Amino acid sequence: MARYDRAITVFSPDGHLFQVEYALEAVRKGNAAVGVRGSDTVVLGVEKKSTPKLQDSRTVRKIVSLDTHIALACAGLKADARVLINRARIECQSHRLTVEDPVTVEYITRYIAGLQQKYTQSGGVRPFGLSTLIVGFDPHSEKPALYQTDPSGTFSAWKANATGRNSNSMREFLEKNYKETSGKETIKLAIRALLEVVESGGKNIEIAVMTHKDGLRQLEEAEIDEYVAEIEAEKAAAEAAKKGGGASTSASS
Amino acid sequence: MLLLLFRLSFLSFFPSLSLSQHFAPTGTKPHQRISVSLNFKQRKQREEKRRMMMKLDTSGLESFSAAVPSAMAAAEDQLFAPPSFDLPAGCADFDKFQMEAKQTLKHAKGTTTLAFIFNQGVIVAADSRASMGGYISSQSVKKIIEINPYMLGTMAGGAADCQFWHRNLGIKCRLHELANKRRISVTGASKLLANILYSYRGMGLSIGTMIAGWDEKGPGLYYVDSEGGRLKGNRFSVGSGSPYAYGVLDNGYRPDMTVDEAHELARRAIYHATFRDGASGGVVSVYHVGPNGWKKLSGDDVSELHYKYYPVQPTPVEHEMVDAPPA
Numbered sequence: 001m002a003r004y005d006r007a008i009t010v011f012s013p014d015g016h017l018f019q020v021e022y023a024l025e026a027v028r029k030g031n032a033a034v035g036v037r038g039s040d041t042v043v044l045g046v047e048k049k050s051t052p053k054l055q056d057s058r059t060v061r062k063i064v065s066l067d068t069h070i071a072l073a074c075a076g077l078k079a080d081a082r083v084l085i086n087r088a089r090i091e092c093q094s095h096r097l098t099v100e101d102p103v104t105v106e107y108i109t110r111y112i113a114g115l116q117q118k119y120t121q122s123g124g125v126r127p128f129g130l131s132t133l134i135v136g137f138d139p140h141s142e143k144p145a146l147y148q149t150d151p152s153g154t155f156s157a158w159k160a161n162a163t164g165r166n167s168n169s170m171r172e173f174l175e176k177n178y179k180e181t182s183g184k185e186t187i188k189l190a191i192r193a194l195l196e197v198v199e200s201g202g203k204n205i206e207i208a209v210m211t212h213k214d215g216l217r218q219l220e221e222a223e224i225d226e227y228v229a230e231i232e233a234e235k236a237a238a239e240a241a242k243k244g245g246g247a248s249t250s251a252s253s
Numbered sequence: 254m255l256l257l258l259f260r261l262s263f264l265s266f267f268p269s270l271s272l273s274q275h276f277a278p279t280g281t282k283p284h285q286r287i288s289v290s291l292n293f294k295q296r297k298q299r300e301e302k303r304r305m306m307m308k309l310d311t312s313g314l315e316s317f318s319a320a321v322p323s324a325m326a327a328a329e330d331q332l333f334a335p336p337s338f339d340l341p342a343g344c345a346d347f348d349k350f351q352m353e354a355k356q357t358l359k360h361a362k363g364t365t366t367l368a369f370i371f372n373q374g375v376i377v378a379a380d381s382r383a384s385m386g387g388y389i390s391s392q393s394v395k396k397i398i399e400i401n402p403y404m405l406g407t408m409a410g411g412a413a414d415c416q417f418w419h420r421n422l423g424i425k426c427r428l429h430e431l432a433n434k435r436r437i438s439v440t441g442a443s444k445l446l447a448n449i450l451y452s453y454r455g456m457g458l459s460i461g462t463m464i465a466g467w468d469e470k471g472p473g474l475y476y477v478d479s480e481g482g483r484l485k486g487n488r489f490s491v492g493s494g495s496p497y498a499y500g501v502l503d504n505g506y507r508p509d510m511t512v513d514e515a516h517e518l519a520r521r522a523i524y525h526a527t528f529r530d531g532a533s534g535g536v537v538s539v540y541h542v543g544p545n546g547w548k549k550l551s552g553d554d555v556s557e558l559h560y561k562y563y564p565v566q567p568t569p570v571e572h573e574m575v576d577a578p579p580a
Binding site: 106 | 470
């Protein structure tokens with residue numbers, strides 16, 4: 001019987017953990033995911049690849065809830081995600097049982113990140129190939145939170161972040177256009193970021209909104225289409241304004 | 254073969270008893286019959302000596318292993334080399350032992366502690382007497398344990414158990430703070446303690462404690478005991494003097510008391526319990542837990558309180574005693 005206690009993730013001579021870096025590659029090939037934090041709302045958006053005709057799309061949920069006040073979206077290997085999400089859900093309930101208080105977003109993020117790190121330092125296992133975006137509200141608090149973890153097990157809080165395919169361009173867009181928003185504006189910002197890299201249309205995007213009062217709400221396709229239409233209109237108006245201004249300056253010179 | 258088997262079973266149950274009881278008693282010295290705790294080396298030496306003697310005196314009753322090549326003897330010694338200790342006192346009749354152990358602990362819940370929530374926070378009070386049966390072993394025991402600057406625990410039952418587990422709880426609360434960057438709630442702390450005590454259920458811990466504190470949700474009070482029970486409440490009193498304390502406390506309690514009124518009520522309740530209950534006495538300590546943490550309000554000797562509440566009244570004497578006239 002082969003011995004499964006030898007580490008798979010070992011250091012390279014120049015200090016890299018190649019397995020972890022390869023896992024990050026796997027994440028970069030996963031579908032795009034974006035998270036934006038507002039003052040009273042937090043939004044998760046995920047790229048939805050075209051569903052095959054015979055597939056029941058309801059069973060392919062990309063944005064899941066870990067507890068009534070915490071939600072998660074991820075990019076990378078979906079099977080790994082399932083395992084991680086199950087463990088996180090158990091931990092949420094276990095925390096409720098031992099401390100009689102729901103988890104804070106930071107606690108569950110720390111737990112997931114700790115789990116991801118454990119698998120980079122154990123024998124016979126490979127790292128999880130996914131990065132997660134975790135959003136939620138701390139119990140007894142109305143402030144939303146957004147955290148990101150990655151296969152190496154690091155985590156940090158963000159105002160807005162993206163992972164998965166073309167995450168760099170999404171992040172650049174967010175850095176340029178982020179401002180403290182609330183309610184619908186937050187949703188629009190998330191959709192705009194996603195539209196940078198995804199084909200426009202309600203059937204290619206999945207959006208979920210979390211508020212302190214109403215918890216997690218997945219937006220319907222029709223709603224998303226509405227937002228997309230609004231955004232396109234705004235974009236067109238902005239273009240027109242630019243063109244108009246440009247034309248006048250060129251005319252005057 | 255039969256002899257060997259008998260020795261097998263014999264040795265496994267009574268490792269330290271002298272082997273001479275089994276083999277020829279006649280040639281052995283008296284002291285070898287006493288069962289003593291010897292270490293393995295000493296036992297081996299004794300066995301060697303005995304074997305030597307037996308070879309001289311009792312060849313017919315020699316042990317089978319001595320006649321057999323030494324490999325067998327060595328193996329047997331390795332197999333049957335338990336640590337040498339006498340069996341503990343209670344092993345013969347374990348149920349009786351358990352009952353006796355519980356009885357010896359029962360007196361230790363001689364105490365009176367109380368705590369209650371009111372609009373201005375939580376008041377925690379306790380006496381300070383420790384008794385062992387009829388003997389008062391101390392009049393100055395600290396029965397209110399400071400878990401951390403905003404949480405208190407009371408001690409009733411086994412003093413060592415209470416002190417250790419409260420300190421342990423303090424450690425866990427601090428670790429929680431460090432890990433989660435915020436204080437643990439009274440609910441969480443009491444639940445941690447209750448879960449620990451539940452896992453030790455039936456093993457003889459004796460703890461009847463109240464966890465009082467102030468957290469984000471306001472004042473909190475929980476009763477936790479060594480059976481694993483945990484109750485949330487507004488008023489608790491624990492200990493042998495608790496019935497007396499409850500009488501005074503329940504009578505005088507109002508949720509809208511001031512801190513001074515609540516202080517006085519707690520002090521009175523403990524005093525009355527110490528008056529009637531022999532296992533409570535010493536000094537009444539009263540603490541107040543407010544939004545900024547706990548503060549010790551007072552520590553009054555119970556006998557002084559007695560004369561404060563019931564000052565000596567001059568009473569008319571019925572018959573005056575006069576000196577007998579000198580004969």
